Amino acid sequence: MRDTRYDVNDTIVAISSPPNGVRTIVRISGPAVIETCKHIFRPNEQSVHAEEFSKLNQSPNTESRRANFTTSGYVKIDEELEIEAQLYLFFSPRSYTGDDVAELHLETNCAVVKALVSKLLAMGLRGASPGEFTARAYLNGKIDLAQAEAVNEVILSSNRLQLTAAEKLLEGQLGQTINKVTGKIIECLSLIEAGLDFSGEDIEFISAKQAAERLSRIKKELSDLLRNSIRFESVVDLPAVGIAGAPNAGKSSLLNKLLGTERSIVSHQSKTTRDVLTGLLTLRHYQCVLFDCAGLIALAENVLDELTQQAATEALRNSNVVIFCVDASKADWSEDVSIRQLIEPKVLVAVATKIDLLSQADLAKRLDRLKSLFDSEFLPISVKTGAGLQGLRDIVDRKLIELITGTKYKSQDTRYEIRDTNHALALTARHRQAVNEAIDNINMAIDEVKAANDEVAAMLLRTAYQAICDIERKHVDEQILEAIFSRFCIGK
Numbered sequence: 001m002r003d004t005r006y007d008v009n010d011t012i013v014a015i016s017s018p019p020n021g022v023r024t025i026v027r028i029s030g031p032a033v034i035e036t037c038k039h040i041f042r043p044n045e046q047s048v049h050a051e052e053f054s055k056l057n058q059s060p061n062t063e064s065r066r067a068n069f070t071t072s073g074y075v076k077i078d079e080e081l082e083i084e085a086q087l088y089l090f091f092s093p094r095s096y097t098g099d100d101v102a103e104l105h106l107e108t109n110c111a112v113v114k115a116l117v118s119k120l121l122a123m124g125l126r127g128a129s130p131g132e133f134t135a136r137a138y139l140n141g142k143i144d145l146a147q148a149e150a151v152n153e154v155i156l157s158s159n160r161l162q163l164t165a166a167e168k169l170l171e172g173q174l175g176q177t178i179n180k181v182t183g184k185i186i187e188c189l190s191l192i193e194a195g196l197d198f199s200g201e202d203i204e205f206i207s208a209k210q211a212a213e214r215l216s217r218i219k220k221e222l223s224d225l226l227r228n229s230i231r232f233e234s235v236v237d238l239p240a241v242g243i244a245g246a247p248n249a250g251k252s253s254l255l256n257k258l259l260g261t262e263r264s265i266v267s268h269q270s271k272t273t274r275d276v277l278t279g280l281l282t283l284r285h286y287q288c289v290l291f292d293c294a295g296l297i298a299l300a301e302n303v304l305d306e307l308t309q310q311a312a313t314e315a316l317r318n319s320n321v322v323i324f325c326v327d328a329s330k331a332d333w334s335e336d337v338s339i340r341q342l343i344e345p346k347v348l349v350a351v352a353t354k355i356d357l358l359s360q361a362d363l364a365k366r367l368d369r370l371k372s373l374f375d376s377e378f379l380p381i382s383v384k385t386g387a388g389l390q391g392l393r394d395i396v397d398r399k400l401i402e403l404i405t406g407t408k409y410k411s412q413d414t415r416y417e418i419r420d421t422n423h424a425l426a427l428t429a430r431h432r433q434a435v436n437e438a439i440d441n442i443n444m445a446i447d448e449v450k451a452a453n454d455e456v457a458a459m460l461l462r463t464a465y466q467a468i469c470d471i472e473r474k475h476v477d478e479q480i481l482e483a484i485f486s487r488f489c490i491g492k
Contacts, residue, residue: 008099008139011036013120014128015113016103024113026104028125029133033089033100036123040116041087041104043073056089068094075104077115083108097133098140181221182468185442188214189461192454211449211457219442222435222468239400241281242316243292244343245325246336250353253383254325255279255292258393283397291315296339313342321347321399323392328352328366328380333373340374347399350374351392356382430471437467 011030017023028036034056043053053071069089074082086105095101106113121127129135137143191206206214243251259279281290293312316322322345326336352370355363363380370378379395381388441464448457 008136010126011124012128012132013117013125014133015117016133019110022107024106024108024110026106026113026116026120027128027133028102028104028120029095029097029099029128029136030125031099032125033102036120036125037087037089037102039123040076040119041073041085042076042082043071043087053087075106075116077112077119081112083112093140096142097136098142099136101133177225178468178471181218181225182465184214184218184221185461185465185468188218189458189465192449192458192461196454196458208449208452212446215442215446215449215461219439219446222439222442226432226435226439239286239288239321239404240315240319241288241290241321241323241396241400242319242345243290243323243325244296244312244316244339245353246296246327246339249325249327249336250383251292251325254323254351254353254381255290257383257386257389258290283393283400285397286400288320288396288400291319296342316343316345319345320403321345321349321396323396324348324350324376325353326350326370326374326378327354328363328370328378329354329357333370337373347403348376349392349395349399350376350378351388352378352380354382354384355380355387356384434467434470438464441467 009031011028011032013026013028015024016027017025038053038056041053052069053073056069068091070087072084072086075085076082083106088103088105090096090101090103092098092100104116106116117127134143188206188211192211194205243255245251258281278289278291281288293315296312322343324340324343324345326333330336350370352363352367358366367378367380370376379388379392381392383389441460445457445460445464448454448460
């Protein structure tokens, strides 16, 4: 049976809006778009575009086809039901996919939308595969493969850094960088091969020293691209932030306050929290998973305590940042000192809780004692008054950026700004593999050039060139397309 997943001769259809929204978007793309729209859509007679719609022609040369067209009207679901809709038409070749594209915007229930899609399928349209609209944009030369991958990253972005990184790929910044490098590889390769073609003549197109120097500069550019880039995977997954401390240190109250919901039970009785409780926390640059686990204890009293302690320490060990809470109003912190020794965080943010129970003079003394005991600066906070909570959010946000991206911050009037990440590209594992392969081949080519083995050097440079070109891949087989676009949601 013929595989039709990426057959551009088909007209495809899918719902391209999120579920449970007020408006549903049904997207159609392919050669039969206008014919399909004329069959199911009736423009509002009062619309200024009603007559224009009737004159639309499937031929790409007709004067009625502009860059886009929109009108209000009605979609015919069956013989008895018509519903109001807005029709948007985007004509080839200036549409997103490069084919004719139609979008029907409807405000109705899911049963009616399903009936409409079923009708379109019965008319001969094919249900779009995941990512097939973007795949058509790639196949029709509207975007390169790196940009196609970026579309999905934009859709799935869960934090500002991920979105910024995806936007840079979508803008083609990686493609621009790659094109400059491949141009230099081809230039050097052509000079080496010209020397091979005229090896019997007394002509030197490029000396071994000059070729080695050129290739070394190209290798440095690729190495700099890797060194100055961010691993895309490092900004994709949500980072984890754990709240730790002794029982009744105010962890559950802090979790609830930061999340803005009663996610955790708050009680004056110790050991109220037994398992790991989580919620999604939105910071300035990141979203992260914030969790509160059972209060740590210096000495487990029973098997249940041991199990909860194991779950807590394991969760904290795997987290990116740990917020370590100490009750500032306590008279004795010996238990907290013992508990701190149980924690092995990547990054620790120490906070002194319940400061609303202390006078300013007493708080200052206690913060000095805490710093001396734990060898850490403590941020004073109060869940009751909200004091210090925004500062805590800012610190956690800053620590996540520094940890995940390796970016350092500079302080100006207590505000922290990202440095360098605005100019750094984020490379996927596939991109990095291609660049590393090119570097390896160029490195070997340099050695062969120095040894006067120009034929071998030329072969290695061709391999390096192909590795770099694979990032954008002008021609790929369907298995590769399936691997990339299967991660998309249907309708994109």
